[in-house]
Amino acid sequence: MSQFDLPLDRLRDYRSGSVEPEDFDAFWSKTLDEARSHDLDARFELRTGTGLSTVDVYDVTFAGFGGHPVKGWFVVPAGTTEPLPVVVEFIGYGGGRGLAHTHLLWASAGFAHFVMDTRGQGSGWLVGDTADPVGSAPAYPGFMTRGIEGPESYYYRRVFTDAVRAVEAARSHPLADAARTAAIGESQGGGITLAVGGLIPDLVAIAPDVPFLCDFPRALTVTDRTPYREVGNYLKTHRGRAEQARATLSYFDGVHFAARGRAPALFSTALEDMTCPPSTVFAAFNAYAHPDKTIEVYDFNDHEGGGPFQEAVQLGWLPGRLRA
Numbered sequence: 318m319s320q321f322d323l324p325l326d327r328l329r330d331y332r333s334g335s336v337e338p339e340d341f342d343a344f345w346s347k348t349l350d351e352a353r354s355h356d357l358d359a360r361f362e363l364r365t366g367t368g369l370s371t372v373d374v375y376d377v378t379f380a381g382f383g384g385h386p387v388k389g390w391f392v393v394p395a396g397t398t399e400p401l402p403v404v405v406e407f408i409g410y411g412g413g414r415g416l417a418h419t420h421l422l423w424a425s426a427g428f429a430h431f432v433m434d435t436r437g438q439g440s441g442w443l444v445g446d447t448a449d450p451v452g453s454a455p456a457y458p459g460f461m462t463r464g465i466e467g468p469e470s471y472y473y474r475r476v477f478t479d480a481v482r483a484v485e486a487a488r489s490h491p492l493a494d495a496a497r498t499a500a501i502g503e504s505q506g507g508g509i510t511l512a513v514g515g516l517i518p519d520l521v522a523i524a525p526d527v528p529f530l531c532d533f534p535r536a537l538t539v540t541d542r543t544p545y546r547e548v549g550n551y552l553k554t555h556r557g558r559a560e561q562a563r564a565t566l567s568y569f570d571g572v573h574f575a576a577r578g579r580a581p582a583l584f585s586t587a588l589e590d591m592t593c594p595p596s597t598v599f600a601a602f603n604a605y606a607h608p609d610k611t612i613e614v615y616d617f618n619d620h621e622g623g624g625p626f627q628e629a630v631q632l633g634w635l636p637g638r639l640r641a
């Protein structure tokens with residue numbers, strides 16, 4: 318696939334047409350207040366027999382949306398006794414927390430690393446362990462249309478709430494320096510990272526990599542690749558519900574969370590990415606409120622983006638924020 322979206326000079330000025338709901342802040346304040354009415358109940362069980370000698374691994378369970386149990390990993394350098402800066406990571410679409418040995422990078426760099434499992438996912442590429450006990454009306458296979466009838470029932474209301482609670486759970490561990498917490502994620506994980514960055518005021522940095530869930534009005538019309546196409550397939554069957562679906566999605570648009578971003582941010586995008594088109598990423602980047610922001614552009618890549626090259630950029634950028 319060659320470059321298909323706006324040319325780079327126009328991307329750098331592009332602004333989304335997504336309309337922010339008037340009650341956006343009230344909706345999310347109420348949602349998080351309801352979640353916090355449940356005890357966080359963060360439990361960390363030290364795993365033995367992992368075969369890993371350079372890190373200590375904790376199997377985590379905490380209460381997310383509705384008090385539902387959500388799994389995670391907490392990984393620290395072996396023998397850690399003093400609090401460390403924390404990197405909280407969110408996973409891409411269809412993946413779960415996977416196995417513990419797949420998460421070694423950030424602990425190897427000297428940080429505490431918390432990985433959130435994504436409810437109801439973990440069957441596409443990395444295995445997951447967290448159920449989504451909340452039902453929904455009939456939806457196209459996948460997650461993009463689950464509960465799309467309204468923002469209260471929409472699937473990502475639960476996921477974004479889980480993510481905020483994941484940060485709170487990570488910060489609760491005695492080996493975590495709560496004042497130095499960053500959020501990162503790729504694709505869906507990048508979209509969740511933007512949401513967390515807009516909902517938690519005191520993160521020290523975020524790094525959304527080729528983020529999904531941004532600029533829905535453009536995303537739904539500029540690409541026919543899943544997961545965005547799930548919404549189009551739903552609307553092919555449920556004719557006349559487009560306005561309702563767009564209204565729901567506006568509460569979950571990364572552009573609106575970006576406008577509330579209060580931490581330095583490192584974005585990335587790929588100019589041949591049809592899964593998360595570059596214009597949708599630039600929409601969030603250009604809306605991002607904090608002045609300390611940068612975006613890495615991979616001009617001949619699809620949704621893999623920079624891959625290990627972007628990780629190298631993050632390793633050069635994030636420690637300066639976490640250790641400041």
